[in-house]
Amino acid sequence: MSTETTEHHLPASDVAVNPPPRTGNPWLPTPHGVSLMARIELRRRRPSTKGYILYGILFAIVIAICLSAAIFTPAQLSSTNFEIVLVMVLGVGMLIAPSLSATSINGDSGEGVLAPLQMSHLTAGDIAIGKLLASWTVSVFALVALSPFLVYTFLNSGWRVGEMLMTIGAILFVVLTFTAVGLAWSAIAARAVASVALAHLTTGFFVIGTLIVFGVSTLLFTEEATQRDRYIDWEQLTPEAEEALNEAYMTGDYSALDPADYQCVDSEWAYTITHTEHVAWILLTNPAVMITETAPIVDPETWEEDGRAAPGLFATIHQLVSQARLGPVEQLDDHIVYDECAQLFQQAEASDMSDEELEENWAEEEARHMERQQEVANLDRAPWIGLGVTGALLVGSMWIVVNRLRVPYKKLRSGTRVA
Amino acid sequence: MTVTQEAPVLTDAIAVEGVARSFGSVRAVDSASLTVRHGHVTALIGPNGCGKTTLMLMLSGLLRPDSGEIRIAGHDPRTDSAAVRAAIGWMPDQLGSWDNLTCLQTLTLMGEAYRIPRATARERGLSLLRRVHLEEFAERPARVLSRGQKQRLSLARALVHDPAVLLLDEPANGLDPRSRVELRDLVREFAAEGRAVLVSSHVLAELDEMVDDAVFMSKGRTLGDDAAAMVADARLKYRIDALDPEALQAALTSGQVDFEPTATGAVTRIDGEANAAQALAWLVGQGVQVHRFGPVGSALEQTYMAMNEERR
Ligand SMILES: Nc1ncnc2c1ncn2[C@@H]1O[C@H](COP(=O)(O)OP(=O)(O)O)[C@@H](O)[C@H]1O
Ligand SMILES: [Mg+2]
Numbered sequence: 001m002s003t004e005t006t007e008h009h010l011p012a013s014d015v016a017v018n019p020p021p022r023t024g025n026p027w028l029p030t031p032h033g034v035s036l037m038a039r040i041e042l043r044r045r046r047p048s049t050k051g052y053i054l055y056g057i058l059f060a061i062v063i064a065i066c067l068s069a070a071i072f073t074p075a076q077l078s079s080t081n082f083e084i085v086l087v088m089v090l091g092v093g094m095l096i097a098p099s100l101s102a103t104s105i106n107g108d109s110g111e112g113v114l115a116p117l118q119m120s121h122l123t124a125g126d127i128a129i130g131k132l133l134a135s136w137t138v139s140v141f142a143l144v145a146l147s148p149f150l151v152y153t154f155l156n157s158g159w160r161v162g163e164m165l166m167t168i169g170a171i172l173f174v175v176l177t178f179t180a181v182g183l184a185w186s187a188i189a190a191r192a193v194a195s196v197a198l199a200h201l202t203t204g205f206f207v208i209g210t211l212i213v214f215g216v217s218t219l220l221f222t223e224e225a226t227q228r229d230r231y232i233d234w235e236q237l238t239p240e241a242e243e244a245l246n247e248a249y250m251t252g253d254y255s256a257l258d259p260a261d262y263q264c265v266d267s268e269w270a271y272t273i274t275h276t277e278h279v280a281w282i283l284l285t286n287p288a289v290m291i292t293e294t295a296p297i298v299d300p301e302t303w304e305e306d307g308r309a310a311p312g313l314f315a316t317i318h319q320l321v322s323q324a325r326l327g328p329v330e331q332l333d334d335h336i337v338y339d340e341c342a343q344l345f346q347q348a349e350a351s352d353m354s355d356e357e358l359e360e361n362w363a364e365e366e367a368r369h370m371e372r373q374q375e376v377a378n379l380d381r382a383p384w385i386g387l388g389v390t391g392a393l394l395v396g397s398m399w400i401v402v403n404r405l406r407v408p409y410k411k412l413r414s415g416t417r418v419a
Numbered sequence: 420m421t422v423t424q425e426a427p428v429l430t431d432a433i434a435v436e437g438v439a440r441s442f443g444s445v446r447a448v449d450s451a452s453l454t455v456r457h458g459h460v461t462a463l464i465g466p467n468g469c470g471k472t473t474l475m476l477m478l479s480g481l482l483r484p485d486s487g488e489i490r491i492a493g494h495d496p497r498t499d500s501a502a503v504r505a506a507i508g509w510m511p512d513q514l515g516s517w518d519n520l521t522c523l524q525t526l527t528l529m530g531e532a533y534r535i536p537r538a539t540a541r542e543r544g545l546s547l548l549r550r551v552h553l554e555e556f557a558e559r560p561a562r563v564l565s566r567g568q569k570q571r572l573s574l575a576r577a578l579v580h581d582p583a584v585l586l587l588d589e590p591a592n593g594l595d596p597r598s599r600v601e602l603r604d605l606v607r608e609f610a611a612e613g614r615a616v617l618v619s620s621h622v623l624a625e626l627d628e629m630v631d632d633a634v635f636m637s638k639g640r641t642l643g644d645d646a647a648a649m650v651a652d653a654r655l656k657y658r659i660d661a662l663d664p665e666a667l668q669a670a671l672t673s674g675q676v677d678f679e680p681t682a683t684g685a686v687t688r689i690d691g692e693a694n695a696a697q698a699l700a701w702l703v704g705q706g707v708q709v710h711r712f713g714p715v716g717s718a719l720e721q722t723y724m725a726m727n728e729e730r731r
Contacts (some may be wrong), residue, residue, distance in 0.1 A: 015543040019533040019580045022501040032534070040528050044517040112515025115481060116576060119504050120532035408483040408500050412442070417513075418476050 022121060027406050029125030037122060037130020042137065045100065058095075059145065062088050066149040079312035082157035083295075085149045086167060087313075090291065092146075093139030093175035094203055098182035101135035102199035105186040105401070106413070115418055124405035128398055132180055139175045143168070158309035163296045170294045170383065174287040177394040178203050184397035187404035190415045206393075207288050214282040214324075221275040226268050230339040233265040264341040277327030281385055284321070290386025292317040300377050301370070315377065322379035329372060431490070432457045432584050432615030433478060438487030439639075440473055447473040449639035451487070455615045455632075457583070460606055462626045463619040464723060465636030471619040472512055474636070475586045478617070480504045492583050505533075508582035512589045512619075514569045518562035522553055522572055525561055526579055533580040540579065547575040552601070566593040574605070584615045591622040603629045623720040633719055637726060649725055652688070653718035657695060659702070660684035660711035670705045686715060 047055060066088060069081040108114040117127060143150075154164055182199035189195040234242070241261040248254045283289055295314035303310055311319070409418060433455040440448045448470040455461045463471050476482040478491060480500035489496050492506040517525055523544050530540025548554050551571040556564060564572060570593055577585060587606070591599050599622065606629050609616050620626055626633070635646035660683045661667035668685055671678045678687040689695045699712050715721060 015539065015546050017530070017533075017535045017539055017543050017579070017581050019505065019535055022505050023499055024502075025498075025500045033532075036528070036531055040517070043524070044519045046519055112511060112513035113517060114515075115511060116509070116515065116529070117532060118481060119479060119507070119509055120529065120580075121501075121505065121534050122532050407481045407504075408477075408496060409481065410483050417472075418481050 019121065025406075027124040027402060029123060029129045033122045033126025034130045034133065037117075037126050038134045038137070040117075041104070041131055041134030045134070055096075058092070062092055062146065063149075066146060066153075070149055070152050077156055077158045077309035079157040079159060079298075079309040079314070082150070082153035082159065083313040085146060085153050086171065086291075089139075089143050089146055089150070089168070090171045090174065090288070092142040093171065094178055094207075096142065097135050097139040097175050097179040098199045098203060099196055100138060100182070101131065101179045102182035102186045102196045103192040104131045104135060104183055105405070106190055106195055106416075107186070107192055109413075109416060110192075118405065118407050124402045124407075127405050128183065128401040132176070132183055132398065132401075135183070136172075136176050136179045139179070140172065143172070156309075157312075158298075158303075158307060159296060167291060167294045170291045170387075173387075173394075174291060174390055177287070177390045177397070178206075180394050180397035180401070184400040187401045188413070190413045206286060210282055210286040214279055217279045217282060218274050218276055221278045223273040223275060224270055225273050226270050228266055228268050230264050230341055231267055232340050233263040236263045237261070259341075262341065273328050275327050276324040280321070280325040280327075283324055284382055284385040285389045287386060287390055289317065289321060290383045290390065293321065293381045293383040293386065295381075297378055297381065300373055311377065318379075318381070319373075319376050321382075322376040325379065325382065326376065431455065432492055433461075433617060434488075434490040435474075435478065436488040438474065438477055438484045438489060440477060440482065440484050446639055448477070448484075451636065451639070451641045452643065453617075453634045453641055455584075455617050457615050458610050458613050459632065460610045460616040460618060460630045462630040462633040462719065463617055463636060464621070464623065464626070464633055464719060465619075466621075469636045470639040471636060472588055475509070475588050475617070475619065479507050479509045479586055505580070506583050508577035508580070508585045508614075510573050510577040510585075510587045510590055512592065514566070514573055516561035516564070516569055516572060519560060521556075521558050521560055522548055522564070522575075523557040525572065526575060529576050530579045535580065543579060544575075547578055550605070551575045567595055567598055570594060571598070574602075582614065585609055585617070587616065587618045589619055589621070591620050591625055599625050621723075623723055624717045627717045627719050630719075633722075635722065635726060642726070646722060646726070649722045650718050653715070653721040653725075655688040655690055656686055656715040656721070657689045657698075658684065658686050658711065658713060658715050659709060661702075662708040662710060667702070667707045667709070670702060670707050674701070674705075684711070 066085050069084045072081070105114065108117075114127075118124075122130075178199070181202050182195070185195040185198040185202070186192070189198060232245070237245070238261065244257055245262070248257055284293070292314040295318065296308070297318065298308050298311045298315040299306060300311055404413075412418065431454045433453070435451055435453050438448060438451045439446070451470070451474050453461065453463075463474070465471055473482065477484045477496070478489060480491070480496040480503035483497065491503045494502040494506065496503040517528075520528070523541065526544030526547060527537060527541045530543060531537055533540075535543070545554070545557065548557050551574055553564075553568060553571055553575065556568065556572075561569070561572065570590065574587070574590060577587070590606075591602055594602060603625055606616055606618065610631075618626065618630065633646070633650055635642040658681070659667060660681075664680070664682070664684050668678070668680050671685055671687065676687055678685040687698075689698055695712075699709065702709055702712075
């Protein structure tokens with residue numbers, strides 16, 4: 001290069017720019033910064049050919065499942081297919097978005113493209129939220145791609161539009177939160193392998209781990225109860241009496257038995273009552289449970305008149321969760337004491353009052369059962385604990401990310417350089 | 420800040436006093452002091468691992484010093500690090516680029532990150548690409564660039580917001596000889612535009628012609644006056660080679676000139692070109708057959724070698 005050429009270019013390079021002055025050390029996100037950061041991320045993280053193939057395979061599997069869900073739609077209303085598609089949206093979102101965000105910060109820092117951005121007018125908040133939204137948008141793409149199935153199965157599901165939007169909103173919120181968790185891990189861990197693994201472990205803990213914790217902690221809230229029954233003491237029987245008793249059992253005619261021949265014994269047995277109501281909140285922190293708790297309540301008796309489908313996947317989960325929230329049925333006191341002796345020797349009287357009374361007994365029990373089922377199925381939905389936990393996780397994660405991105409650094413991630 | 424007390428701070432683009440920073444037990448920068456004035460180019464010279472990059476990171480407002488005072492264009496990075504970052508164009512020693520984006524997109528987005536309107540940022544990006552001779556690559560993705568080209572893109576990126584202070588961390592790394600000459604001219608241009616430039620490098624021969632001042636660094640410390648004296652001294656040294664070295668040395672001894680004998684002649688100190696011409700005439704007049712007479716070479720390189728410090 002000769003000096004003339006440089007001088008020749010000099011005027012052109014003097015495109016005047018005057019970036020606004022700044023003072024202090026702002027960190028709050030701004031609309032301009034967030035959208036610019038998200039734009040940069042979306043452009044530069046366009047997947048490679050390999051990436052497209054991987055997404056293609058994942059997508060083919062999901063579409064196959066959704067297709068079969070759509071094809072095997074029974075004639076009457078059924079919500080299960082729609083719910084399967086919702087689960088797919090959640091699953092794809094929870095797999096892809098946190099994987100992307102979990103390599104976002106340590107990856108950039110390793111490639112040497114993070115520090116130049118931190119030098120610019122982008123604040124820590126801009127970078128954090130821009131990256132969060134960019135990764136999360138990918139799961140929105142998944143939702144859009146699956147929307148034909150979603151709409152098709154929705155039409156036959158007995159859900160209302162508002163209910164669908166609410167549950168989809170809950171799903172996107174959960175995905176956003178776990179994307180933020182991935183981002184937080186990528187701000188903490190130096191290596192991408194570690195942060196991706198930790199991100200998925202966290203997701204696994206909240207989705208599966210809470211179920212295990214719930215199961216284990218129910219053991220802490222058990223109550224021993226005893227029940228007493230009466231039996232004929234077979235060991236004390238004379239052979240004749242035993243034979244007579246066997247005979248009587250076979251024929252059903254107990255009149256020939258002489259009560260004096262038979263000794264009665266009391267037998268006590270213990271059983272465990274688990275008070276799940278004390279630990280049901282652990283279940284409610286589960287994000288998947290939180291999502292199903294936003295689904296509409298389906299009354300197991302009146303669903304047809306209500307224009308609903310029969311209780312499907314989500315309604316069943318609601319029932320199980322409600323059972324745990326309500327705890328065991330009041331007392332097992334309605335347990336009828338089994339008294340062999342009384343049965344045998346009052347058979348005469350018993351048989352008189354039987355049929356109708358028995359029927360009545362049965363009906364009563366049936367009614368109690370139905371009532372319980374009603375109570376369980378119609379118990380108020382309880383997404384609030386889950387929403388609270390998810391929200392706290394989101395805010396906490398983003399707080400970590402912003403703090404880790406603020407410059408000047410006091411402490412560096414161990415084993416890393418700024419540049 | 421009180422103007423009366425710290426008047427020099429206002430004129431110096433970079434003023435650093437007693438800055439230190441450790442990473443755990445590693446004391447990366449122990450005590451660094453330097454000043455760079457607007458329109459001046461200062462070299463930061465030292466062996467690998469002596470703390471040049473760490474010092475530049477602290478100057479750029481990315482890393483907090485453990486102690487010491489820094490002023491960049493009058494701002495303190497501790498209280499006003501956004502202003503410091505806005506004033507600085509930083510070219511890191513680690514080359515990073517957005518592989519999927521073209522060179523022009525990179526510069527445009529970077530400009531937008533400095534809140535420059537997109538159209539202006541794009542125009543400035545184009546002119547900067549021309550300035551670093553990457554205009555053919557404007558529309559090509561950054562991943563196809565060679566190392567030297569990435570280096571130049573990185574230099575252009577440091578200039579998108581027209582900074583008053585430039586920190587160039589080993590900008591000559593990976594450049595071919597021609598690009599180094601171009602870099603030298605560019606750096607001189609930057610200084611002529613009134614920017615303060617701090618360049619770290621170990622390609623010392625190139626620095627000699629590029630810089631106004633040099634700051635030597637060793638084991639995390641800047642060597643102040645000692646090193647400056649050594650550079651000044653090194654600039655005086657002349658090498659004289661004669662067909663008969665012993666005759667040369669005898670002539671110098673008889674003339675009572677201080678010299679260091681070498682295998683082919685001698686090295687002596689001469690202050691100024693006029694004195695050099697006189698000395699040569701005198702030697703020839705003494706009948707010494709001089710066949711080589713000139714400055715010893717890169718003053719920076721001599722000083723660097725003379726410092727004789729271990730590498731880390
Ligand atoms: N983030 C870091 N963590 C731990 N040690 C570091 C870190 N950055 C630099 N160092 C150490 O500090 C010293 C100075 O490093 P650096 O400033 O990069 O040297 P230079 O740029 O002069 O080659 C080196 O010994 C290096 O190992
Ligand atoms: Mg370095």
